[in-house]
Amino acid sequence: MKRPRVVSERKRAILERAPPPKERSRSHYWLKEERRREVEEAFAGTGPLPLYVSKTAEAKMRDHSISSGKQNLEALGLLLGDVFAHSAKPYTVVKDVATTDLQASGVSVSFDRNGFETLFDRLDEADFDYIIVGWYHSHPGYTCFMSPKDVGTQRRMFREEFHFAIVLDPMELQIEAFTLSGEKCVPAPFAVYWEEYENPYGPMKKLPLKPK
Ligand SMILES: [Zn+2]
Structure with missing residues (x-):
């Protein structure tokens, strides 16, 4: 099984942006x-917020949670992005998400044993360097809360300051981001952002009238 070409966070310097x-x-x-x-x-x-989530990643997570929720199943995936610093404050940007076949029920979820290969393929499809x-x-x-099992996952797998957990409830229409503070998970404020060309409220160009 090939591994995805995840850029190791340890090798990468944090860019000021x-x-x-x-x-x-x-x-x-x-x-x-x-x-x-x-x-x-x-x-x-x-200063920057601790976390920014792209409109694309947000829509994918929301759709995934809604479609799984309709079958009373939990959704699960990974957040892909980068870490930057501004005014000496680090912040995380989620650019995209990736998921795979899941073993899910209404109250628990984990990646399917054979799902990792599919996931790694999907990670390789991402056309940007990510962590x-x-x-x-x-x-x-x-x-939305972090259960003892969720906190355990965060402590085991996502210990870094730039690691976040996003929990969605598609029935109650709730979303919350968490990060580790000591050994506890605490809520973190975050924003959804969009690129200039994605702005649905942006200035519209007037098309020139066709000459008659
Ligand atoms: Zn949970």
């Missing part, structure tokens, strides 16, 4: 009021 601008970032509409306020406060401040910056999974109908 401005985070996605406020005009192209927004708090998630599934986010709790209290968390949404934190995001707005962070936007008003100077695995965390994972996402869903809790269909039982809200």
Whole structure:
């Protein structure tokens, strides 16, 4: 079985780069009021938020959680992206997600034993250099939190400061991001961002009228 060409986070220097601008970032509409306020406060401040999720990655996670939720199953996948720094503060960007065949039930989920090969193929299809910056999974109908098993996964597999866990509940329409603080998982404010060309509210070009 071939391994994906994941760029090791240890080999890569953290690049200094401005985070996605406020005009192209927004708090998630599934986010709790209290968390949404934190995001707005962070936007008003100077430093970057700890986490930015691309519109593409967000849509894929949401669709995956909804389609699995319809069968009362949990969804699970990996977050692919990069780590940058701005004003000496590190932040994580999720550019895409990848998933594979899952062993799922309504209350648990794990990657299928044969699923890793498919996953590695999908990781190789990603047309950018990425690192695995965390994972996402869903809790269909039982809200967003990190169960003791989830915390165990985070501690075992995603210990770095730039690692996040995103939990979605497609029934209650909730989303929450978590990161490790000591040995506990704590919620982290995050924003969804889009590229200039993806902006549905962007300026529209007037097409020249055809001469009659
Ligand atoms: Zn869970």
